[in-house]
Amino acid sequence: MKRNWILRIGAVLLLLALTALPVGAQAATYRGLDVSVWQGAIDFTQVRASGKEVVYIRAGYGHAEDTRFRENAANARQAGMKTGFYFYVTATNTAQARQQAAYFAELIREVPYDCRPAVDFEQYGNLSKAELNAIALAFAETLESRTGITPVFYTNAYSAASIWEAELTRYPLWIADYGPSEPASIGHWRSWVGFQYADNGRVPGISGNVDLDRFTDGVFVEETNRPFVDVSPQAWYGPAVGDLYQKNLIQGVTSDRFAPDRPAQRAEVVTLFYRMAGEPAVTGASGFVDVPADAWYASAVRWAEEKGIAQGVGASYFAPTQAVTRQEMAVFLYRYGQEAGYDVSGQASLSRYADRGAVAPWAQKAVQWAVAEGILQGTASDTLAPNAMADRAQMAVMADRFLLKYPSAA
Numbered sequence: 001m002k003r004n005w006i007l008r009i010g011a012v013l014l015l016l017a018l019t020a021l022p023v024g025a026q027a028a029t030y031r032g033l034d035v036s037v038w039q040g041a042i043d044f045t046q047v048r049a050s051g052k053e054v055v056y057i058r059a060g061y062g063h064a065e066d067t068r069f070r071e072n073a074a075n076a077r078q079a080g081m082k083t084g085f086y087f088y089v090t091a092t093n094t095a096q097a098r099q100q101a102a103y104f105a106e107l108i109r110e111v112p113y114d115c116r117p118a119v120d121f122e123q124y125g126n127l128s129k130a131e132l133n134a135i136a137l138a139f140a141e142t143l144e145s146r147t148g149i150t151p152v153f154y155t156n157a158y159s160a161a162s163i164w165e166a167e168l169t170r171y172p173l174w175i176a177d178y179g180p181s182e183p184a185s186i187g188h189w190r191s192w193v194g195f196q197y198a199d200n201g202r203v204p205g206i207s208g209n210v211d212l213d214r215f216t217d218g219v220f221v222e223e224t225n226r227p228f229v230d231v232s233p234q235a236w237y238g239p240a241v242g243d244l245y246q247k248n249l250i251q252g253v254t255s256d257r258f259a260p261d262r263p264a265q266r267a268e269v270v271t272l273f274y275r276m277a278g279e280p281a282v283t284g285a286s287g288f289v290d291v292p293a294d295a296w297y298a299s300a301v302r303w304a305e306e307k308g309i310a311q312g313v314g315a316s317y318f319a320p321t322q323a324v325t326r327q328e329m330a331v332f333l334y335r336y337g338q339e340a341g342y343d344v345s346g347q348a349s350l351s352r353y354a355d356r357g358a359v360a361p362w363a364q365k366a367v368q369w370a371v372a373e374g375i376l377q378g379t380a381s382d383t384l385a386p387n388a389m390a391d392r393a394q395m396a397v398m399a400d401r402f403l404l405k406y407p408s409a410a
Contacts, residue, residue, distance in 0.1 A: 030054045030215040034086065034196070037068040039206050044072075044079035046205030054082045054215050056118060056194075059107045061088035062100060073111050084115025084219065086154060090123050093131075094138035101139045105146035109236035115219050117143055117151045118174055118194075122159070133165050140171050148239025149221055152193060160187035172218050193218035228258040235260070237393035240400035247403075249275045250396060260393035263323035267297035268392070270310045272399055273336050274300035282306065288318035295320070309335040327363040327386035329395060330376045333402050334366035342406045348372035353384040360386070375401045 032054030035042060047055070055076050058066040069085075076083045087104040091097035108117060121136050136153070143151050153168060157177035166188040174194030177183040186192055193216045201212035221233055227245045231238055237260055244250040249272060253259045282302040285293055291301050301318055304310035309332060313319045324332075337344040348371040350356035359367050367386060370376035375398050379385045390398070 029217070030082070030219075032056070032082075032194075032213040032215050033201065033203060034058075034211045034213060035068075035072060035206070037066050039068075039208065039210055042068075042072060042075065043205035044075045044081060047076075047203055048079040048081050050204045052081065052203060054084070054115065054213070054219070056084045056086050056115065056213070058120075059085040059087055059104060062090040063103055065107060069107070070111070073113075077112065082114040082220070084113055084118060085111070086118035086120045088123070089119060089121040089135070089139055091135050091139065092125060092127065094134050097135045097138040098142045101142035102146055105143055108147075112232065112235070114221060115152075115215075116149055116172065116193075116221055117147060118154050119143065119151050119171070120154045122155065124163075129163055132163055133168065136164065136168055140168070148242075149233065152219060154194070154196075157183045157185045160189065161185040162187075164188065174213075174219070191218075192216075227256075228252050229256050231258045231260060235393075237397050240397040241393070243400050243403075244272075244396055249399070258392065260396075261391050264329070264390045264392050264395035265321050266310065266318065266324055267295075267301065267320035269324050269329065269332055269395060270304040271297050271300040272395065273309060273332065274303050276336070276399070276403070277303070277340070286318070287316065288312055289316045291318050291320060307335075307339045309339060323389045324395070325387050326376065326384075326390045326394065327359055327367050329390045329398055330370035331363050331366040333375060333398060334369055337402070337406065340406075344369050346372035350384065352382060353378060354382045355384055355386070358386050359384070370398075373401070373405050375405065 030053045031051055033047070033052055034056035036058035044055070057069060057072045057076065059069045060066050073083060073085070085108050087100070089097065089100060091100050104117065119136065119140050121132075121139065124132060127135070140151055140153060151171055152174045153171040154174040155164060155176070157175060160173070160175060164187055169189050172193040173186055173189040173191070174196065175183045175186055175192045176196040178198055181197075183192065183195060195214045196211050197214065198212040200209045203210055203212075227242065231241045233239070233242065241250065241258055241260070253262065279299070280303060282299050284302065286298060286302045286305060288301065288305070291298055297320055301310070301320065310318070313322065334344055347365070347368040350359065350368060350371065363386065367376060367384075371384075376384075379388065
């Protein structure tokens with residue numbers, strides 16, 4: 001990481017000028033390092049063979065992606081290393097901090113990782129202590145909200161003791177202090193999960209110097225209450241699946257598998273909405289010939305049929321196993337919101353999407369509403385992909401976003 005100059009003299013100043021007590025020895029069982037584009041091409045097989053187990057990789061800075069981020073992430077995992085990502089914050093106000101945190105979350109959204117995302121804020125400029133703390137909190141809070149994971153906060157020993165307030169200690173500490181066997185101070189924190197003890201390390205597989213670290217178990221993403229073995233908490237859809245599962249709104253395709261990449265079927269979608277509505281009693285048989293009365297989804301289809309939430313694909317067919325497109329998912333949610341009496345009047349322009357013309361006329365209003373509320377987001381900055389298949393991960397995420405927007409919907 002690029003260091004503020006005070007990092008170099010922090011230990012000396014602490015010993016001479018600060019009253020914070022040295023931190024006692026702490027167990028750390030994982031040997032690690034952190035890297036960025038500055039290390040160039042890295043042979044992670046050699047790094048792992050040297051005994052390094054954990055690597056933090058810079059994902060980006062400001063509003064730019066580290067050009068080695070994806071290459072480093074893929075190669076480190078292939079070598080069998082535990083991986084995590086950090087982001088170098090350049091924000092000078094809280095609005096910029098939130099924007100950069102959202103950008104970081106988007107960068108790592110579909111890249112697997114084992115360690116908590118890390119906030120690297122060491123570019124202080126002429127900002128006051130109060131401004132620095134506000135920016136740090138805005139970034140960390142936004143990142144936590146976007147990822148569903150409590151991030152770690154990286155700083156040096158001098159800054160920990162002299163800048164950061166107690167409110168930041170809700171985020172686990174990754175502390176830097178070069179020279180001593182333990183950091184000279186950790187400020188208001190009671191412990192650390194990462195200790196960067198050198199910036200001039202030499203590791204096989206890396207040309208030149210590299211930061212060296214020790215990590216504890218606290219740096220890893222927690223996997224408690226994980227309902228499905230194929231849904232990692234750090235996956236971009238992980239928090240949504242976990243939330244809906246805890247609310248008894250979704251089930252797996254088996255007792256321990258969610259199948260996030262499998263296409264979401266029409267029967268699954270209406271059943272999700274039926275559960276959101278509290279599974280009200282229904283009477284009579286479905287008007288669709290392909291919905292048997294004893295089917296697991298029969299009541300859900302009948303309810304959706306009565307409420308006008310889901311219509312057939314023909315005069316008398318519902319097509320329960322047919323995959324749902326992204327724009328169809330938006331339409332189902334829009335109709336559900338209408339039927340429930342929620343304000344679904346929001347409308348966003350689709351002008352920034354190059355494929356906006358692919359949105360069907362019957363889905364136009366629903367898609368504009370879903371985009372306005374952040375329920376439907378692009379697959380890229382200028383691509384909406386309205387006709388693309390919505391997989392079960394997308395189904396869960398869109399439904400969870402709906403519930404965040406309309407908390408009383410379930």
